[in-house]
Amino acid sequence: MGMDEKLAIAQGLDSLGVDVIEAGSAMTSEGERLAIKKIADSGFKAEICSYVRALTADIDTALACDVDSVHLVVPVSDLHIQIKLKADRESVVRMAVDVTEYAKDHGLIVELSGEDASRADQDFLAGLYTAGIEAGADRLAFCDTVGVLVPEVAADIFSRLSRLEAPISIHCHNDFGMATANTVAALRAGASQAHVTVNGIGERAGNASLEEVVMALESLYQIDTGIRCKDIYQLSRTVSQMTGLLVAPNKAIVGENAFTHEAGIHVHGLLADTKTYEPMQPENVGRKRRIVLGKHAGRASVELAMREFGLSVTSQQLNQIVTRVKELGDKGKRVSDVDLQSIADTVLSIQMEPKVKLEELTVVAGNTVTPTASVKILLAGNERLEAGVGVGPVDAAINAIRRAISGVADVRLDEYHVDAVTGGTNALVEVWVTMAMADRKITARGAGADIIMASVEAVINGINRLMRLEEEEIARCRKA
Numbered sequence: 001m002g003m004d005e006k007l008a009i010a011q012g013l014d015s016l017g018v019d020v021i022e023a024g025s026a027m028t029s030e031g032e033r034l035a036i037k038k039i040a041d042s043g044f045k046a047e048i049c050s051y052v053r054a055l056t057a058d059i060d061t062a063l064a065c066d067v068d069s070v071h072l073v074v075p076v077s078d079l080h081i082q083i084k085l086k087a088d089r090e091s092v093v094r095m096a097v098d099v100t101e102y103a104k105d106h107g108l109i110v111e112l113s114g115e116d117a118s119r120a121d122q123d124f125l126a127g128l129y130t131a132g133i134e135a136g137a138d139r140l141a142f143c144d145t146v147g148v149l150v151p152e153v154a155a156d157i158f159s160r161l162s163r164l165e166a167p168i169s170i171h172c173h174n175d176f177g178m179a180t181a182n183t184v185a186a187l188r189a190g191a192s193q194a195h196v197t198v199n200g201i202g203e204r205a206g207n208a209s210l211e212e213v214v215m216a217l218e219s220l221y222q223i224d225t226g227i228r229c230k231d232i233y234q235l236s237r238t239v240s241q242m243t244g245l246l247v248a249p250n251k252a253i254v255g256e257n258a259f260t261h262e263a264g265i266h267v268h269g270l271l272a273d274t275k276t277y278e279p280m281q282p283e284n285v286g287r288k289r290r291i292v293l294g295k296h297a298g299r300a301s302v303e304l305a306m307r308e309f310g311l312s313v314t315s316q317q318l319n320q321i322v323t324r325v326k327e328l329g330d331k332g333k334r335v336s337d338v339d340l341q342s343i344a345d346t347v348l349s350i351q352m353e354p355k356v357k358l359e360e361l362t363v364v365a366g367n368t369v370t371p372t373a374s375v376k377i378l379l380a381g382n383e384r385l386e387a388g389v390g391v392g393p394v395d396a397a398i399n400a401i402r403r404a405i406s407g408v409a410d411v412r413l414d415e416y417h418v419d420a421v422t423g424g425t426n427a428l429v430e431v432w433v434t435m436a437m438a439d440r441k442i443t444a445r446g447a448g449a450d451i452i453m454a455s456v457e458a459v460i461n462g463i464n465r466l467m468r469l470e471e472e473e474i475a476r477c478r479k480a
């Protein structure tokens with residue numbers, strides 16, 4: 001991340017209500033120093049911290065960035081002391097004490113941290129912490145650097161360390177997928193702070209995730225963390241966009257599917273009470289519930305979708321629609337709103353002419369031209385010609401179509417996703433879009449060997465669906 005990205009994330013963390021922002025390691029690079037200084041000088045409520053090694057030169061670098069505090073890390077396992085640092089236990093304690101005193105003399109808050117603490121001799125570690133407190137350390141930290149803690153051991157260690165005369169943080173890595181569980185166990189046993197990262201990003205398999213730790217404490221232990229939970233999802237999206245690190249769809253709390261339901265049995269239960277299949281309300285973390293259709297759909301979910309479409313169906317028609325949805329699901333397809341509408345139209349024998357039809361599309365792209373598209377469409381039988389430019393040929397084609405229908409249907413493209421269904425450069429692609437007009441949102445699909453045509457098909461399907469929904473809404477209002 002560059003300075004702008006780091007600053008935006010720091011702003012998000014500060015608004016979320018975190019106590020300390022570790023803004024980076026000041027000794028890393030000039031760019032990192034500029035970013036840390038900018039964050040430190042931004043007047044955030046949170047304490048701004050820099051990671052430092054047990055070296056006075058690192059303290060000087062952090063001081064030049066105007067930080068409030070340092071996360072002063074000292075290797076404490078024999079493996080790290082002897083093999084990595086080529087030192088011994090006594091000299092490590094001396095380094096910790098000397099650099100803590102140096103940092104305190106220069107006005108910094110010091111969090112003295114044991115690196116690889118979970119593989120260290122715990123008596124030696126306790127002695128080092130005590131020496132650090134005597135040298136002025138304000139807080140301590142215990143790093144499970146390679147993620148080998150388990151919750152029982154974390155609880156056992158922290159029930160002893162929490163007797164020391166300084167608050168102590170838990171810092172967990174996720175190599176075995178245990179970071180959240182270990183963090184929560186340490187907090188329950190007396191740790192007073194937790195080091196966490198948004199979306200669980202971090203070295204190797206990452207660190208304990210902020211959203212998981214916060215929501216586990218809030219929902220499972222009824223602990224008020226002081227975090228503005230409703231802003232968690234927005235910050236997760238910001239971090240993902242700014243780092244380019246995609247969040248897995250099934251990631252707890254912030255994954256695309258964390259509040260999405262497809263299974264018919266689940267949707268049936270949810271309709272009676274959302275608590276049946278949701279351990280927390282999606283709104284609590286800034287999310288919305290989504291019900292999608294696929295081969296696991298049941299009558300209850302399809303009936304719900306029909307009601308949302310404003311269609312009333314008989315029990316027999318409902319069964320037919322469910323069967324066709326499952327047939328599509330069996331072919332490995334997600335069922336878009338447009339797919340469902342066309343299934344319902346077939347079963348209910350409804351014949352609708354699409355409002356928008358593509359007549360012609362020409363796209364020019366290459367290394368010496370701005371991608372440009374021209375379209376001829378029929379809009380309710382009237383010919384419209386338009387052109388558009390874009391960052392690429394797909395963008396240009398979609399912009400041209402949106403211009404051709406503007407004034408009649410002002411649609412937004414909220415999400416665009418393309419999958420190669422088969423391999424190779426002649427792959428069959430499937431394009432999936434989420435489109436919106438005013439506050440209505442729908443999904444649509446297009447497929448083919450030509451990525452531009454598949455994209456245009458998906459977008460035109462979506463536009464037709466949105467225009468039809470609007471027409472039906474107007475008709476309902478007139479009737480009422």
Ligand SMILES: CC(=O)SCCNC(=O)CCNC(=O)[C@H](O)C(C)(C)COP(=O)(O)OP(=O)(O)OC[C@H]1O[C@@H](n2cnc3c(N)ncnc32)[C@H](O)[C@@H]1OP(=O)(O)O
Pocket residue numbers: 025027028029051052053054055073074075084085115145
């Ligand atoms: C677990 C964690 O440490 S999480 C934080 C990790 N953060 C970073 O690594 C920040 C990014 N790192 C960097 O930009 C570079 O590694 C720098 C600028 C810090 C150092 O670069 P270099 O001087 O080229 O050293 P290099 O990275 O090869 O090796 C690290 C050096 O730090 C020493 N070191 C490592 N940890 C510590 C520590 N906690 N205290 C004191 N010295 C340490 C190593 O022994 C090694 O010293 P040596 O070069 O005298 O053998």
Ligand SMILES: CC(=O)C(=O)O
Pocket residue numbers: 073114115116143144145146171173
């Ligand atoms: C400091 C750190 O990231 C660790 O030891 O895990």
